[in-house]
Amino acid sequence: MAALAVFLVTAVAVLAAATATEGAPRPFFVFGDSLVDSGNNNYLATTARADSPPYGLDHPTHRATGRFSNGLNVPDIISEHLGAEPVLPYLSPHLDGHKLLVGANFASAGVGILNDTGIQFMNIIRMEKQLRYFEQYQNRVRRLIGEEATRRLVRSALVLITLGGNDFVNNYYLLPFSARSRQFALPDYVRYLISEYRTILQQLYGLGARRVLVTGSGPIGCAPAELATRSANGECDIELQRAGALYNPQLVRMTRELNAQFGSDVFVAVNAYRMHMDFISAPAAYGFITSKVACCGQGPYNGVGLCTAFSSICPDRSLYAFWDNFHPTERANRIIVSQFMAGSPDYMHPLNLSTILAMDAAATTTAMP
Secondary structure, X not given: OHHHHHHHHHHHHHHHHHHXXXXXXXXXXXXXXXXXXXXHHHHOOOXXXXXXXXXXXXXXXXXXXXXXXXXOOHHHHHHHHHOOOOOXXXXXXXXXXXXXXXXXXXXXXXXXOOOOOOHHHOOOOOHHHHHHHHHHHHHHHHHHHOHHHHHXXXXXXXXXXXXXXXXXXXXXXXXXXXXXXXXXXXXXXXXHHHHHHHHHHHHHHHOOOOOEEXXXXXXXXXXXXXXXXXXXXXXXXXXXXXXXXXXXXXXXXXXXXXXXXXXXXXXXXXXXXXXXXXXXHOHHHHOOOEOOOOOEEOOHHHOOOOOOOOOEEOOOHHHEOEOOOOOEOHHHHHHHHXXXXXXXXXXXXXXXXXXXXXXXXXXXXXXXX
């Protein structure tokens, strides 16, 4: 009987390993903040949550899932292009068995590059812990498919990491005289962020990541929350825009340096600033009636406070670029992902995602016996 049990366990492991490497969609891992969180914060005692209506109004389930969106977010739409189901939050009790082989989402709303970013949200998964969870994930998968198959799975995966915006809006500019703004002039703070981000990306590489999409900061000065509190005329806040203008070019330069260090195009810089500014500066060209007013909220530009069941909600979310005071609608997210897939080097450097997927598929085919 014991021998039979061992045989069955071994057979299951071999079958799972074969599934992980043959014919399965490419694994996908997600790290970062609320722009890519798919529900980890639902399981935490924090105010940075999106698990109540009207969030999820247009999600396929029509339920609030923890995504800061009316529907799907950027990772969900990338998963569609991978031909895969959306990756589950790492803290979800449903992430088990074969679902582990699809990947996992470790992102947590409110986090930043720095550990002191988002302290007002209390219990969130800071980057150090997201990376620890990634190690824990790999240990779980090793028990399922073995050491070598797990190594191949991780190295073949696509990784998305989205960080930086909160380090400005929920740290440096959170208060008029924040601790970080007293410690650093803005250019020095940006250099510090880039140095810390470099360490995070090096740790990801050390944990096996070999294709990593690294998003820059979006035009945070144009978010409805900032228009409501920092803009007198509806124009994007100059100081917050300056932060992005300093941060994004240095992030691109840093990814180039890491690629040179590792001898491969591991890190792909995603120009989130330009992707957003395209429809923020010319909303009508993308079918939006506004890029200033959020669909869900209250106060000027619907940018004050949280999106709740008591908020004003637009009747047609497809006409709005912003869902709430900081986050895009699903339709805007689809426009953003279209640039991930087909954008020029001005948007995706050095390669867009369609090119990456084609190149990696060809390399895999060539390597097969």
